[in-house]
Amino acid sequence: MSVRRTDQRAAIRRAVSAAQRPLSVQEIFEAAQAEVPGLGLATVYRNLKRLTEEGFLRTVQVPGEAGRYELAGLCHHHHFLCDVCGRMFDIPSCMGGLERMVPAGFLLRRHEVLLYGRCDGCAAQPEGACVGASGLLGSES
Amino acid sequence: MSVRRTDQRAAIRRAVSAAQRPLSVQEIFEAAQAEVPGLGLATVYRNLKRLTEEGFLRTVQVPGEAGRYELAGLCHHHHFLCDVCGRMFDIPSCMGGLERMVPAGFLLRRHEVLLYGRCDGCAAQPEGACVGASGLLGSES
């Protein structure tokens, strides 16, 4: 038979699909666990790996921390990482002209742009009063 | 007394200074070991940490891998990571207009641009014939 439908996998797919931004494994774990109590972390890793291999998900590597996951097949975009809450957001636009930055003889294949700062929620907060990192799904903007 | 001058530390400083690009710990280790045989990896870590705290070095975080080190105090620039040899190079220019990419309400503080592709040396090679990753210092361009 192979590839069975399970509540766990469905919850994981739903978690990533619902968020409009890349989620960390912890975020996915917590979101899916809210739907399927008792869900194990190993199952999350297993399914993330598999959904990625199947082309449903894509990993977003972050400098200095563990990768995050987003839906594969989204059109070209970049990300914004909030210094305060640690959540990552999608940035639809992209400036061109990167080829001009490349030295002669170098072959440019792809690029990553990561913006850092405060998300709208955290920028509005009175400094230390923001929601903690990775403890929730994107419930804003 | 404090802060003694040792051959080990001098070799480490020299390795990073000489390279015109960010070096991984391994690259620094190998380069410094060439000058000071018997050099230990712990010493490299110790000194990198310290040189960073002293403001001599800066770490360059790389998505999905360990950080690299470059001289602090260089003016704003970005990097190019070769898919083949794994070496990282400096890209002096930077396009502006990033503020325009940020959604309303978001506060932009800094940004990272990472270009991927082949460096001039590897782009010229007949595909698989390039020098291996991280096993050498920047001996080119």
Add this chain to the structure above:
DNA sequence: CGCAGCGTGATAGTCCATTCTCATCTAGCC
């Protein structure tokens, strides 16, 4: 030169993210 103490080398240990193991469970086909 002599001494004090920082620096070093080798290795064990720590910290995390991720994977493996295995007994148990269950989706899907009969």
Add this chain to the structure above:
DNA sequence: GGCTAGATGAGAATGGACTATCACGCTGCG
């Protein structure tokens, strides 16, 4: 309902990067 292979959950195990430990060596001051 019954069966079987794929899935799961819990915890152990792994791997990689980095740090701590500690005995010994070397710098730098007197």
